[in-house]
Every structure is written in C-alpha cells, then in structure tokens.
Amino acid sequence: MCRFFFLFLSLSSLLFLLLHLTTTPIPAPPPTSLSDLRIRPGYSSYDAYIHRQLTKTLNPKLRTIWTTRDWTRKVNAFSRFFHDHLIMGLLSNGSKSLCIGARVGQEVAALRRIGVNDSVGIDLVPYPPLVLEGDFHHQPFDNGTFDFEFSNVFDHALYPSRFVGEIERTLRGGGVCVLHVAIALEIFESLNLVGILSMLETVTSHSIM
Numbered sequence: 001m002c003r004f005f006f007l008f009l010s011l012s013s014l015l016f017l018l019l020h021l022t023t024t025p026i027p028a029p030p031p032t033s034l035s036d037l038r039i040r041p042g043y044s045s046y047d048a049y050i051h052r053q054l055t056k057t058l059n060p061k062l063r064t065i066w067t068t069r070d071w072t073r074k075v076n077a078f079s080r081f082f083h084d085h086l087i088m089g090l091l092s093n094g095s096k097s098l099c100i101g102a103r104v105g106q107e108v109a110a111l112r113r114i115g116v117n118d119s120v121g122i123d124l125v126p127y128p129p130l131v132l133e134g135d136f137h138h139q140p141f142d143n144g145t146f147d148f149e150f151s152n153v154f155d156h157a158l159y160p161s162r163f164v165g166e167i168e169r170t171l172r173g174g175g176v177c178v179l180h181v182a183i184a185l186e187i188f189e190s191l192n193l194v195g196i197l198s199m200l201e202t203v204t205s206h207s208i209m
C-alpha cells in the first residue's frame with residue numbers, strides 16, 4: 001500500500017533535485033543491513049552521534065529557551081503549518097500522529113491545539129506528556145501505528161535510510177509523512193539521499209522559501 005512522503009524544503013536550490021527525483025526512476029537497491037547504511041558525515045560511530053545529540057538536547061540553557069521564550073512563537077508557527085495540512089487533507093483531527101525528534105514537543109502541542117489530539121513525539125530525552133523517549137533509528141512502536149508522521153530533523157539522522165525505513169514501518173498503508181528538510185547541497189549529495197528516497201513509494205516536494 002502507498003505511503004506518502006512530502007518534503008518541505010527550506011533551500012530552493014534543492015527543489016530541482018527532488019522534483020527530478022519524483023519523475024526519474026533511480027536504480028538504487030535499499031540497504032539491507034546496518035553496515036551497508038550510509039553514515040552521516042562528521043561522526044565516527046553511533047555512540048559518538050548519540051553523545052553529541054544528548055549533549056545538545058540536555059543543554060539546560062537551550063531547554064529553558066525552548067520551553068519559554070521560543071515556545072509560543074514555535075507552537076504558533078507549527079499550528080499554522082499543520083493547519084495547512086488539515087486543509088490539504090493530509091491530516092485530520094482523527095489522525096494518530098507522531099513527531100520525530102520533537103525535543104520539548106512544540107510541534108506536538110501545535111497538533112493537539114488544532115484538534116489532532118492523538119499526537120505524541122519521540123526524542124532521546126523525553127518531555128512528558130508530549131514527548132516519549134525514543135530513538136528515531138529504532139522507533140519504539142509497532143508496524144502500522146500512525147496515520148501521520150512529521151519531522152524536521154531528517155537532516156540530523158545518523159543513518160538516513162534507517163530513519164526513513166522506520167517511518168515506512170510504523171506508518172500505516174495510506175499514511176502520510178511530512179519531512180521538513182533544511183540541508184546544504186554538499187551534505188545532501190554525500191548522503192545519497194536520492195538512493196534513500198527511491199525506497200519510498202511516493203515522494204512529493206514543496207519549497208517553503
């Protein structure tokens with residue numbers, strides 16, 4: 001069954017590449033084991049990656065900013081963003097929804113505010129009740145759990161194909177995934193994103209610039 005992936009890009013230079021990708025079949029077989037997976041540049045190992053992510057996520061100054069000064073502005077922005085998805089029919093108030101890499105859960109709060117009540121986030125560090133503990137390389141959910149998944153941290157994944165594979169696994173048939181990607185061109189190319197995304201059944205991209 002079809003799963004829909006929508007990419008919202010912050011860099012217009014990437015739009016061409018992704019539009020190209022939707023119309024040209026690319027013969028890249030999906031990786032089969034962890035050792036085959038492309039690792040994100042700049043990290044030597046999974047442990048080093050987790051350590052770096054935890055250090056950032058647990059930074060008390062950043063957490064204070066995320067939950068105070070940033071909170072209202074971010075929740076408002078996410079609410080508008082998701083409201084557009086309601087209008088486009090990609091999301092409904094009954095959608096069981098997951099926000100991946102949600103930190104303190106501003107996007108989860110936004111979904112709940114616009115009436116998508118059955119929404120939760122995951123991150124390495126939990127922030128209850130909005131965000132549960134979970135690594136997006138190994139989502140702590142059964143197959144076919146969600147109707148809608150959102151993430152703006154795809155460009156932070158150590159194993160991008162594992163990240164996408166886990167979304168495919170936990171999204172039900174006919175479910176929708178929206179990835180908001182802001183990524184530099186050279187990283188985009190080095191990640192072999194084209195190969196990874198060719199695993200997906202449907203990819204649509206939009207530029208939000």
Ligand SMILES: *[C@@H]1O[C@H](CO)[C@@H](O)[C@H](O)[C@H]1NC(C)=O
Pocket residue numbers: 093094115117
């Ligand atoms: C979501 O929760 C709000 C507040 O509790 C409630 O008014 C609304 O009916 C709920 N929406 C759905 C779709 O269940």
Ligand SMILES: *[C@@H]1O[C@H](CO)[C@@H](O)[C@H](O)[C@H]1NC(C)=O
Pocket residue numbers: 092093094115
């Ligand atoms: C949920 O959405 C449906 C369809 O748009 C609408 O008819 C219904 O009133 C909504 N329910 C709530 C509780 O907002």
Ligand SMILES: *[C@@H]1O[C@H](CO)[C@@H](O)[C@H](O)[C@H]1NC(C)=O
Pocket residue numbers: 143169
């Ligand atoms: C869940 O999905 C994965 C990947 O598609 C598959 O290998 C696995 O057998 C599935 N598990 C169950 C319990 O269906």
